[in-house]
Amino acid sequence: SQQGEEDPQALSIQEGENATMNCSYKTSINNLQWYRQNSGRGLVHLILIRSNEREKHSGRLRVTLDTSKKSSSLLITASRAADTASYFCATGEAAGNKLTFGGGTRVLVKP
Amino acid sequence: DAGITQSPRHKVTETGTPVTLRCHQTENHRYMYWYRQDPGHGLRLIHYSYGVKDTDKGEVSDGYSVSRSKTEDFLLTLESATSSQTSVYFCAISVDSYYNEQFFGPGTRLTVL
Numbered sequence: 054s055q056q057g058e059e060d061p062q063a064l065s066i067q068e069g070e071n072a073t074m075n076c077s078y079k080t081s082i083n084n085l086q087w088y089r090q091n092s093g094r095g096l097v098h099l100i101l102i103r104s105n106e107r108e109k110h111s112g113r114l115r116v117t118l119d120t121s122k123k124s125s126s127l128l129i130t131a132s133r134a135a136d137t138a139s140y141f142c143a144t145g146e147a148a149g150n151k152l153t154f155g156g157g158t159r160v161l162v163k164p
Numbered sequence: 165d166a167g168i169t170q171s172p173r174h175k176v177t178e179t180g181t182p183v184t185l186r187c188h189q190t191e192n193h194r195y196m197y198w199y200r201q202d203p204g205h206g207l208r209l210i211h212y213s214y215g216v217k218d219t220d221k222g223e224v225s226d227g228y229s230v231s232r233s234k235t236e237d238f239l240l241t242l243e244s245a246t247s248s249q250t251s252v253y254f255c256a257i258s259v260d261s262y263y264n265e266q267f268f269g270p271g272t273r274l275t276v277l
Contacts, residue, residue: 084263095168095254095268096207103263141206145264151222152264154199156206 057085057142057155065161072129074158076142077122083145085118085125086152090139099127099140132162167191168269170255176275183242185272187255189235195258196238197266198222198230200251207254213238245276 060075076085084103088096102109102118102125109116115128129136139159143152167190177183187196198210199222209222211230219230227249229241242249255269 086263086265093271095270096256096266098265098267101263101265143266151209151212152266153209154207156204 057144057153059140059142059155059158061158062156063159063161065163066132068132068134068162068164070132070162072132072136072160072162074127074140074160076125076127076155078125078142078144078155079123080144080146082120083147085116086143086145087114087116087125087127088141088143088154090141090157092138096141129160132160134162134164136160137162168255168257168267170253170269170272172272173270174273176277177245178277179246180244183245183274183276185240185253185255185274187238187240187269189238189257191257192235193257193259194235195261195264196232197256197258198228198238198240199254199256200224200249201254201271202251210240210253242274245274247276250274250276 057076057078086101087099090096100111100116102116113130118125139157141154141157143154169188171186197212199207201207208224210228213219213232231239253272256266258264258266
């Protein structure tokens, strides 16, 4: 079963616009991570947010975490065609060694 | 890419045949993982390893076995492949045992006819 569920499943935007996707999860977590996957490639780690953090930035990426609502959002600002990819959230339930991935959001950035 | 390679990258096989996929890392990380990725299911954990000869099951382990005789190699075996095991298989390593940030290999596309 999936711990994280992304919303929307697919997103189409114009270059320069912002893209926002959400992740909801069911159980308590230690951390939440976002990954990107380009077509036909492996996943690439983007950003990690700890359960005691509320917001984190990395370049054009902004991640928020609301543990009371068991949800996270990933914002990509000023999107580029190269941001076209699938984005996955993954939750770590405890300090340990397993992550549970959601089903992903497919983002298409049109030039 | 954290020095992770997978072999083969593509394989087509017949139902009932054994198949072994190899994951190789060059940086001596302790934790290694095998996932499968299917449309509509995201990534699902098959097996993982926390050291040489130390392995454990993930959520979709039925029909799969693993072995880790050396730190750098993690093998995934389908004892008798079935069409339901047609998938893309990803290996990953963890660089942080506490938060478990993972780095992924390029994947193996397996087709079972």
